[in-house]
Amino acid sequence: MKHLNIALVTGHNYISPNMIRITLQSEAIKSFPANATGGHIKLIIPQPEHNSREFQKFLRSFGVRKRMRTYTVRHLNLQSGEIDIDFVAHGDDGPASAWALSAKLGDFIGLSSPGSPKLKPSQSGRYLVAVDMTAFPAAAAGLEGLSSDSTGDVYAEILSEKDIQPVNAPDGIKLHWIINSAPHAGSAALTSAIRNHSLTGDESVFVAGEYEAVGDLRTYFRKEQGYAKDQLYISSYWKRGLIESEHKRVKTLVA
Ligand SMILES: Cc1cc2nc3c(=O)[nH]c(=O)nc-3n(C[C@H](O)[C@H](O)[C@H](O)COP(=O)(O)OP(=O)(O)OC[C@H]3O[C@@H](n4cnc5c(N)ncnc54)[C@H](O)[C@@H]3O)c2cc1C
Numbered sequence: 001m002k003h004l005n006i007a008l009v010t011g012h013n014y015i016s017p018n019m020i021r022i023t024l025q026s027e028a029i030k031s032f033p034a035n036a037t038g039g040h041i042k043l044i045i046p047q048p049e050h051n052s053r054e055f056q057k058f059l060r061s062f063g064v065r066k067r068m069r070t071y072t073v074r075h076l077n078l079q080s081g082e083i084d085i086d087f088v089a090h091g092d093d094g095p096a097s098a099w100a101l102s103a104k105l106g107d108f109i110g111l112s113s114p115g116s117p118k119l120k121p122s123q124s125g126r127y128l129v130a131v132d133m134t135a136f137p138a139a140a141a142g143l144e145g146l147s148s149d150s151t152g153d154v155y156a157e158i159l160s161e162k163d164i165q166p167v168n169a170p171d172g173i174k175l176h177w178i179i180n181s182a183p184h185a186g187s188a189a190l191t192s193a194i195r196n197h198s199l200t201g202d203e204s205v206f207v208a209g210e211y212e213a214v215g216d217l218r219t220y221f222r223k224e225q226g227y228a229k230d231q232l233y234i235s236s237y238w239k240r241g242l243i244e245s246e247h248k249r250v251k252t253l254v255a
Contacts, residue, residue: 004044004059006052009107010082016163019133020087020100021074024109030081037076038117038141042068043085044110045095052108059110069096069244070237072137073114086137094243117142118233122204127152127173130194130217132183133159134237135208142206143169153197157183157190157209184240187213195220205232211239211247 011023033039045067046055058064075084087100099109119127119142127150131139136156143154144167151172157180158164164177178189191213205227207217214236221227221234239247 004042004064004110004112006056006059006108007083007111009103009105009109011084012103012105014089015086016158016165018089018159018163019165020089022085022087022100022103023082024085024111025080025082026111027081028111028113029076029083030078032073032076032078032083032114033116034076034078035117036073036083036114037145038119038138039073039114040070040118040138041073041083041085041114042112043071043096044068045099046108046110055108055110064110065245067095069094071096072135072141074137074141088133117145118208118235119143119145119206120204120231120233121146122150122202122231124200124202124204125150126200126203127154127206128194128197128199128203129154129156129206130190130209130213131155131206132157132180132187132190132209132213132237133163134210136165138208139206140165140167140169143167143173146170146173152203155190155193155197157187159183183210186210191216191220199225203231205234207232207234208237211236211250 005026005028007024007026010025013021015021044064071085073083074086089101090097092098118138129139148170150170153174155176157178159181218234221232
């Protein structure tokens with residue numbers, strides 16, 4: 001397992017009704033790779049009864065895996081050693097969401113070092129993105145790093161109109177917001193928007209979100225449209241009714 005560090009909460013803001021941006025600060029973040037924005041990171045959620053000493057010990061124990069969840073580095077500030085993580089506030093049925101809802105300045109959390117960004121650069125400069133709110137941070141971070149002449153379409157499923165958020169993407173990237181207040185009932189509007197979109201064949205495709213929708217779009221791009229693997233990033237970020245470790249097991253079984 002990657003080396004784990006402790007970070008402190010230095011910011012807690014609702015950027016929209018269903019998305020909480022938490023800023024985390026730690027000395028370890030000062031040595032993250034400069035291109036970590038948009039990469040995933042493992043967070044270890046303390047148990048409510050942990051004090052910081054007990055949590056240090058917990059980070060070295062086997063039980064740590066049960067409290068580990070995957071998130072995305074939305075912004076990175078190497079100088080101050082801070083990252084922003086945007087949490088979907090889906091209730092207190094999961095430790096990460098519950099923690100984000102109740103976190104206060106000065107609270108602690110565990111974190112790993114980050115992985116690399118997920119949005120693949122495309123030779124054509126064209127992009128097609130389909131995401132829900134869990135994958136929006138990874139997509140937005142990637143889009144904000146594209147060259148200014150990039151073009152494409154982003155279909156973003158959000159829980160309410162008030163969850164629309166600004167993205168500093170190139171002018172040629174068009175955002176299409178799809179409201180779905182019940183993601184537990186499926187993402188049919190998102191998948192049909194993609195199936196109705198006119199493909200050019202040379203886009204870099206980024207698809208991430210709930211397992212069933214992602215599975216449908218994987219079939220669409222790989223089997224029905226014959227897109228090559230290296231043109232695609234397709235990954236499920238959560239699965240209805242399963243906690244993260246169970247979802248990961250299902251993903252491995254079908255891979
Ligand atoms: C590479 C990667 C990057 C990710 N980046 C982000 C990110 O930046 N922001 C973010 O919010 N999520 C992100 N996710 C998704 C996040 O890891 C999962 O949503 C995770 O399950 C949340 O943990 P939890 O403790 O809140 O819930 P868990 O304990 O894992 O699950 C508890 C219950 O909540 C349900 N659930 C989980 N997520 C959601 C949801 N979004 N909406 C409704 N119900 C849900 C589960 O189906 C389960 O029934 C990412 C996932 C991956 C793989």
